[in-house]
Amino acid sequence: MTKLFEVPLYPYKRSADQDAPTPIRHPVVVIGAGPVGLAMAIDLAQADIPVVVLDENDKVSVGSRAICFSKRTLEIFDRLGCGDEMVNKGVVWNVGKVFFGDRQVYDFNLLPEEGHKRPAFINLQQYYCELYLVERIRALQAEGKPIEIRGGNKVVNLVEQEDHTIVTIETVDGAYNLDAEWLIACDGAASPARRLLDKDFVGRVFEDNFLITDVIMKADFPTERWFWFDPPFNKDQSALLHKQPDGVWRIDLQLGWDIDKEEEKKPENVIPRLKQMLGDDVEFDLEWVSIYTFQCRRMETFRHGRVIFAGDSAHQVSPFGARGANSGFQDVDNLGWKLKLVLTGEAPETLLDSYVFERELGADENILQSSRSTDFITPKSEISRIFRDAVLDLSEHYEFARPLVNSGRLSVPSVYDGSPLNGPDVDTLPVFTRPGSPIVDAPLGNSWLLETLEGDFVLLGIGVDVPDGVELQGVTVKGITVPKAEINPFLQARYLNEADQAVYLIRPDQHVAARWTEFDMDNIETAMNIVLGKGGQGQ
């Protein structure tokens, strides 16, 4: 059987740029056709910004890799036009089991919170995610959108200029140059772009190795998440079992730092461990085995002039909490609209400084969460092990201890507190929809709030009339009015609290920019000035 990841999806094709007498100038060049690079390109192309994606490869990634896609990521995929494909293929799980040593300490059932279009997360192999993103690009191309993926295009040199970067690309036909007005490096943790430009990747917090395997079970096996602390088959470390589509199970075994990678990967070493884990009578085939090595760290700054870093090239965390790819999509979400406004001249270049502020804040939060999970999973001192074991022992009989059990805190979108783009707030309105927060979905008529917003600037009037559409600071702002009679309990709780009306100014990445309890055009104009990075006093 030919595997999805063996088929060339965007094979090398000679581009007219290669025959041009002088380098062709492109507004945006994205390096890397991984999930983050592909999503970045879709976001820009949907806004009619021409974009070229370069990748030395021509296929989706091998093995499952990133498998847990969070609700916010699914909402971003909805905005990018491929949410349904991901959710229809993905696996939703609710039951989890926690093991400590050789015994199960407790299980849990994550009942989904009502009033959201998307589940809290789905499990899906990264290669499917990439496939659906590539298919979305093909659909955009068919609509005539300016987007191109060039496989077999390896970036070998970058030279930074005042207002562009000279990109040298190697192909089977030889090398050629492009001029990129804006270069977005989405080329992963080992980022060749970062190396070529000699940029730092400092602040290492910790490092670890994981043995990651995809296993095909020959018989039924429950759709549950199993997490082991200090199991007999992986002493002092952790193990995770997760269901994926197509009867594929993902197993992560933490290995620690000082290991022999080649030795650990050998099937004769892997299979006995898996048998101990799954039980002797469970039959399975190994589909993929890999060692994932990470160092928890981030770049000191995500922007160097006309070069911007997004995803793993900018920051790396442990796999606990699914904060890698999910935070990369939040980078994309944050950067897309800002770069578009800068390219069209609707906003000053300084707007991009807010990408740096907001996404570095996001990365710091992910590194903090990731460090806390790691401290729980692999205690660094005797006393820290004593407390960890105490929590796990107590969790077997006492519910209070279960929230202390930390096997990774699932990625939730960052709230950009203190962002220079945040406008006025009213503190009697709900705290989780304050300026800087992502919009919390809610049913709206026969649809959903997030679906109604799409990716525009939106003025949302809840219980108060706002104009259908206005030009503010040269930018179109869509108006949505929810009449008093249509305010449901979800909208009330998530956007009003005790108030009977509110006005929200919402950014294209579906984060709140400012909010009021009265409609006043002058206030909105001022907030719009702030959110476009044109200055003015924020919060």
Next chain:
Amino acid sequence: MTTATTKPNLDQPDAFYADLLTAHEGLTKEESDAFNARLILLMANQIGDRKVLNQLLEAAGSK
């Protein structure tokens, strides 16, 4: 309760102290350490308030 009390507040202090020692009787050092950790976690949950817990952490640190 929003402030930690460091004034006497124990019901029958001598009896509590004796109970604490009794609970540790016959335990190895390792078992006692584990017992203490469980007890601290249970007590912390009983208190709940982060502000109070921080004051107690500080009080314990300053001896």
